[in-house]
Amino acid sequence: MKFSVLVPVYNVESFLPECLASIESQTYRDFEVILVNDGSTDSSGALCRSFAEKHSDRVKLVEQRNRGLLLARRAAIKEASGEYLVSLDSDDALRADALEVVASKLRETDADVVAFQSSRHPSFEEPYFSWDRLLRRADKKGRIPLETVQTTLLTSHDFNTMWGKAIRTSCVDRDVCYDAYEGLQYGEDLLQVAPVLDRAKTIVLISDVLYFYRVNQASISHDVKRSRLTDIETVRSLLASYAESWNPGLLPKVFANDAIEVLAYCLMCANRMNAEASLSEIRVACDTPFFKRAISGADFEGQPSWKRIALLFLKKGWYSLFRAYCRLLFGFLKILGSSKVERYC
Template identity: 25%
Template sequence: MPNNPLVSVILPCYNAAHFLPEALDSIINQTYRNLEILCINDGSTDKTPEILENYVKKDNRIRVIHNQTNLKLIRTLNKGIDLANGEYIARMDADDVSLPERIEKQVAYMQQNSVDMVSTFADFVSETGKITKGMRTVYTTYPYTFFYTFFINPFIHPTVLAKRAVLKENKYSTEPNALHNEDYELWTRILRKGYKIEILPEVLLLYRYNSESVSSQNVQLQLDNFTRNLQKHINKTLQIEIRENFAALLTFNPSGVFQVLSMSDITDMLNVIIESSVTNFHVNKNILQAITQRHNRRLRLFLFRNHPAYLNKFVYFIQILMHLRAHYLARKKL
């Protein structure tokens, strides 16, 4: 493989005129120059098509594709994968900002490590341009990234750079459970096939909080599908059967708690996940417990913000290793 392989950047666009120039500028100004920039206009009704055509005149690395009908995000992404010629494929959204060295550093990481996909850290940027600290993970290498997927989606979708061959063989799913959760569904599916995904522990993208984005307008459906996909992922990977209401606890999904779970049920299931992971991945049990406890600290914050009346009960249960019990009891009493 050459030292500077072609990277295809897939940038789906739908009514993205407001932030599109900033997103495009951040890609064409990358320090890594060997790029193919695939901008797919998915039936926009604003000035997105005109902006794209103007940028084609500025940079011959840009290819603009106009969908004849609105295919939506998943089918548009799969179309981009089919059109890509690069050794690697990078994701980018039309309202985000890639920092200048993003792709250069990701390509170097892929070449120096035996992985199939790499994501990065990201900070948040508001519609007005205010930047705040985004999500970080403590353990960024495989197989600890695999273990994270039993609790969260640790890979930020628009930061991803992957081998083209992997994505061509494993397209985004068009099944109903993938809607607004297409990234997590794909990452967990390819992880179960033995591919390796890691995280480059550096902020290389600004992730836009956009009130008009599709994901912002479909939060509950996104959470419900995340719960279903997480349940499927744990069951298939560890060959155990967790119930959807337990998966709902892990994903902070109040609408998914359908039946009573005892405290022993919750503790036993978390211990099964940890023990099964040790067996399957041959990794340090203490680190897996630390990741689990970190997730439970997120539950503590969730509990403080949403159920202050139950603070005394939480203080009592904090002595228990698995703080998920306290979260469930607070939910059950509502």
Template identity: 35%
Template sequence: MTLVSFVVPAYRVQAYLRECLDSILDQPFDDFEVIGVDDGSPDSSGDILAGYADRDPRVRVLRLPHNVGLGPARNAGLDRAAGDYVWFLDSDDWLAPDCLPEVAARLRATTPDVLVVDHVRRQWNDSAGHSAWAEVLPTRVDEDTIDLVERPEVLRLLHVAWNRVLRREFLLDSRLRFAPGWYEDVSFTYPVMLAAERIGVLDRVCVNYRQRRTGAITRTRGERHFEVFEQWDRVFRWLDGQEAAGDPDRAARVALLRPVVFERMVWHYLTVLGNGERIAPRLRQGFFARITADVRRWSPPGGPPVPPGVAGVRHRLVTGGHWGTFAALRRANKVGRTARRTVRVVRRRAVPALRTGRNALGYGYYRAQLSRPIDEDLAVYAAYWYRGYACNPAAVYEAARRLAPQIRGVWIVRRDRVDRLPSGVEYVVAGSAAYHRVLARARWLVNNVNFPDFVVKRQGSVHLQTHHGTPVKVMGLDQQRYPVGATGMDFAGLLRRVDRWDFSVSANRFSTEMWERAYPAAYTTLEYGYPRNDRLVTATAEEVDRIRARLGLTGPGPVVLYAPTHREHLPRYHPPLRPEALLDVLGPTGRLLLRSHYFHDRERGRRQVSTGRVLDVSDHDRVEDLYLVADVLVTDYSSAMFDYAVLDRPIVVYAPDWDAYRAARGVYLDVVAEAPGAVAVDFDGLLDLFRSGGVWSAAAAAARHRFRERFCGLDDGHAAERVVRRVFLGELSATEG
């Protein structure tokens, strides 16, 4: 018999599901099973569950034919559970490390019907907000199990299913199930607590409760929040049924606890109403009226209990149905909060403009231009912090010129990069008056990084974030857990920039998962493939020959491109590479192309001297040219491997500092275990791969095939067209429509 069955329903949680599952499977305890319930999820959640089940026999997957909602999905998992205990863990939350042995020890020692555990609220900035545990239970509970009549304050702990481990036979005997609809925890948790004869309390943080910026019902506005009344109605009807069941002891117990449950009901209603992100203004008076009706309907004998202080004032207003006074107090509080927020916003927008060296005149000119109409035919493009014409924005620009010629495209570039623009490309110089004007008035703003903080998201404008690689290293908010590689990052500012995005281009399903997790906001994901990779599919042999000729790569012999990534935490790092030794192995006709990361474009010390068969191509504008002429790519943790894999040519992962890099910088993908080809962890090993032919071996080809199937399925030569049709022309694909 398994001790614990984890029931993990999954719906639109592809960005968080892996962390949830890993937190369970990595516990130093294995007497459990995981039942992953795919609740008809339209994203990759079901595939993620299936992948874990294939790799770990402790994981089983239940696929529901259509979306039924969290409550019924939990019921379906409960029906498949075989453990003595069931733990309903939400798929966007995760267990605290090493907590399960302590939970298991308590379960085995005391055999409670319910074991309540503590949690922390994990905010987007990775800060931990404590639960109400210390307030509710200021002194340690020493008893193995407690009686609610003696400790009714336990009912004030957050009324959710995931902070309770439940004896399965108790649930089955009590016939307690989750109801459908929102706020399903309410009508399950309170009956469970009141029906339980043995309740254990474990003062141990076991669950990280994720506070999502988007996707949670607490951040969703709509009429479905009225379903909270149905859930509380179920609670009180259950209480009435218990009192009428003919068991005097049970009736007396329920009567004693009813006032506590009533107080929690009113608290919950006011919490939902007070959250401005849930109840729209036009619905608030109606919601308030429903609260008043329930207060009068379910009030315990002797009148409703009234808490002290401000909470008591709200209770009295609700009981009396005084909506006007309640709304006036709410408005007064909101005015104060709005005034304080306005001051912060003004400071935030003005100060960075001056701090980054942008003169006050230019910033003032930009602000003035915001009062002018949006230019409905203007699109502004930028790449790599204005370093030039490159990457996905360049591919989108070229497709837009062909498919939407009525749209005027203007590039923003640094002054030192102007002479590198292709002929015929209209541009403005970063920092100029024209620069501020087009930024203020463009309808479309396209970039593979973020525009500066001072840029305002105007109503009617469209911001397209193309990104510039499939992420190996952690990005965005995930960098908070790796502070060594995130020195100086302003994560609050990052999210303000992300909130401007309307569309986010994704190269593959893996990237979609990582971007949604690293950059949580309300943008629309365009999982279309990377526009810059279209050229790798469509380039002709004649085009490749022309590029080779420009680079001086005439004649036979293998061309190896070495493209390592940047190490933010090691600014002076130089990869251990001896070009001459590698060329000796490649033979007399071999050539080596060296390309440093674009962050080093102004650092002379990063440049190699092009001599003979070694060519420094760091200044070459279009990296796609280099992919096309290279016979082999050698890289470490760079996204270059995902792009180059489109060509189905050999890739070598040269990872001399892999353990240190993933510990300091953090990674999403184990590129050593899941490499797109052969792997070397030191320079001698790299030479041996070329010397022995391991670079071109059948094993390396098989690894590349698996890698291509996972990451390159969308690279068909039409990604840029898909982006232009969706973003500029408003056309939906067959699957989107």
């Protein structure tokens, strides 16, 4: 079996049919599908069972109580028998020839990881990630130096998803139990990608857009919960430990992204809560030792000026000014139709 397509499912009845149809239409057929119904309370479970019955020769269905996306994905990994794992979130979709394109590249390179572009458009246009710098380092077959990819993971958000990749199964830490992370809602991808890049030897990039990443406002990544701060600290602290192993000189850049993750939380609080509630949450976020360490040890060179201004307000404790600045800035961006509004407002 070449590929195991892993699909964790939870309450996505509106999007799941399109996701499953994109699997059904794959032109390359040497694959299995692992569906994990993570305790869905809508019709998602019934859709999974129907799909599994229809394709019983290639679909495995795991039913479990709701344990969250991370442990649903780990349950799928445990059941996988393919040489490569392809993660597909249940509100997203694959281009019809996605597995065929990846398989062709694997025949050419025998890579441990093949990463392909995603788009927020169902037409599979306009790549979501900016891979220009990475692609400039690629050889004619698309192979990227491992150190370059590790640096990208440590210093940006351009390589930290489980989806958008075909990963050799032996590079995944299947032997590690993730049960201690049950309930973690933010950063689960990064938690699992870092060990992959610690084990992988050959990484290849494909510039083709093969994955449709849907903007789903109901997804957990859009939640504003204080537990997000704990999740950020858990995941980002693990990443810092990899930085110490791979390239300690990049720690200031890791700290910069740590601070920016807290900034993102504060931005959502400022834009989605009333004044009293948002100022209380922002104060809590900025009083954490995690944020104080990050802001004091960070190198913000190359970061957009608007982020540096916002972080200065947070560092100084000027929370009311920060809130006013954010609401003014994002009010203007909303008029311009900026995509940043989707994330923070």
